[in-house]
Amino acid sequence: MLQRVVLPFLLVLAVLSGVSAIISTQTKTDRAAVSERSVPTVVLDAGHGGEDGGTVGVNDLLEKDVNLDVALRLRDLLTANGIPVVMTRTEDVLLYDRNADYKGRKKSLDLAARRQIAEDTPDCIFVSIHMNSFPDPRYDGLQVWYSPNNPKSKVIADTVQKTAKAVLQPDNEREIKAATDAIYLLHRLNVPAVLVECGFLSNPAEAEKLAMPDYRRDVAFTLFLAVSEVCRGID
Numbered sequence: 001m002l003q004r005v006v007l008p009f010l011l012v013l014a015v016l017s018g019v020s021a022i023i024s025t026q027t028k029t030d031r032a033a034v035s036e037r038s039v040p041t042v043v044l045d046a047g048h049g050g051e052d053g054g055t056v057g058v059n060d061l062l063e064k065d066v067n068l069d070v071a072l073r074l075r076d077l078l079t080a081n082g083i084p085v086v087m088t089r090t091e092d093v094l095l096y097d098r099n100a101d102y103k104g105r106k107k108s109l110d111l112a113a114r115r116q117i118a119e120d121t122p123d124c125i126f127v128s129i130h131m132n133s134f135p136d137p138r139y140d141g142l143q144v145w146y147s148p149n150n151p152k153s154k155v156i157a158d159t160v161q162k163t164a165k166a167v168l169q170p171d172n173e174r175e176i177k178a179a180t181d182a183i184y185l186l187h188r189l190n191v192p193a194v195l196v197e198c199g200f201l202s203n204p205a206e207a208e209k210l211a212m213p214d215y216r217r218d219v220a221f222t223l224f225l226a227v228s229e230v231c232r233g234i235d
Contacts, residue, residue: 038123039082039083039084039231039232039234040123040124040125040192040231040234041083041084041085041086041121041122041123041124041125042078042083042084042085042086042124042125042127042227042231043085043086043087043088043117043118043121043124043125043126043127043191044071044074044075044078044085044086044087044088044127044129045071045087045088045089045114045118045126045127045128045129045185046064046067046068046070046071046072046087046088046089046129047063047064047067047128047129047130047195048063048064048067048094048130049064049067049068049089049091049092049093049094049095049110050064050092050093050094051094051106052064052094052106052107052110054067054130054131055131055132055133055201055202056201057131057133057201057202057207057210057211058137058201058202058203058204058207059201059204059207059208059211061201061207061210061211063130063131063133063201064092065092066131066198066201066210066216067129067130067131068089068090068091068092069213069216070129070198070216070219070220070223071087071129072087072090073216073217073220073221074127074129074220074223074224074227075087077220077221077224077228078224078227078228081224081228083227083228083231086117086121086124088113088114088117094106094107094110095109095110095113095114096109096110096113097109111184111185114185115184115185115188115189118185118189118191118193119189119190119191121191124191124192125152125156125191125192125193125194125227125230125231125234126147126185126189126191126192126193126194127156127193127194127196127223127227128185128186128193128194128195128196129196129198129223130195130196130197130198131197131198131199131200131201131210132197132198132199132200132201132202133200133201133202134200134202135202136202137200137202137203137204138203139200139202139203140199140200140203140205140206141169141171141172141173141174141199141200141206142160142161142164142168142169142172142174142196142197142198142199142219142222143161143174143175143176143177143196143197144157144158144160144161144176144177144194144195144196144197145157145176145177145178145179145183145186145194145195145197146176146177146178146179146186146193146194146195147178147179147186147187147189147190147192147193147194148178148179148186148187149187149188149189149190149193150189150190150191150192150193152192152234153186153192153193153194154176154178155192155230155234156192156194156226156227156230157176157194158176159226159229159230160194160196160223160226160227161174161175161176162226163222163223163225163226163229164222164226167221167222167225168218168219168222179195183195192234196223198210198219199219
């Protein structure tokens with residue numbers, strides 16, 4: 001009786017081992033193919049910084065800090081998966097030349113520096129991380145703006161917005177919008193470029209979530225899913 005039980009078990013084990021070997025080989029092949037394929041560099045822009053705190057949350061949360069935290073988390077996810085990243089900033093600073101005549105020009109010099117980083121990065125997509133605010137505290141939800149200067153920008157924005165609805169905010173009915181000249185970088189960049197308003201710091205519930213590291217991790221992971229999808233499929 002034992003022999004009749006053991007033999008079928010060994011047969012099943014052998015089959016499963018063979019399948020496992022095939023899957024393992026296929027996975028290695030797929031990874032090799034992905035690694036050989038050229039993917040664009042992601043220029044990650046954590047909005048504001050230094051003297052420019054951005055908007056202030058109803059819970060006194062500074063936008064510049066949340067932007068940087070989410071951007072750094074997103075950078076780590078992208079680089080861990082083979083997607084090259086260039087950061088416009090990794091510290092709490094504005095990007096202006098301290099040796100130049102910057103009086104009254106810090107913000108304009110900062111934006112010009114961010115634009116230059118994107119323009120100097122070959123084969124890139126530009127993703128700017130921000131938080132939103134509005135006088136009426138009812139409003140919440142992630143929303144994406146895109147540059148009108150490159151058709152791929154709209155594709156990226158649509159992917160991010162749909163991923164946010166599917167993964168992070170199932171009740172989010174916001175639509176992507178083309179940037180006007182009020183959004184300096186998107187209006188002037190010619191590379192594929194989007195700006196992601198990750199949430200409203202003016203909304204008490206959303207501001208409370210954005211203060212929590214776990215939720216920021218979820219936001220970064222949502223952006224990672226969308227950006228990596230775009231990077232693997234963009235021509």
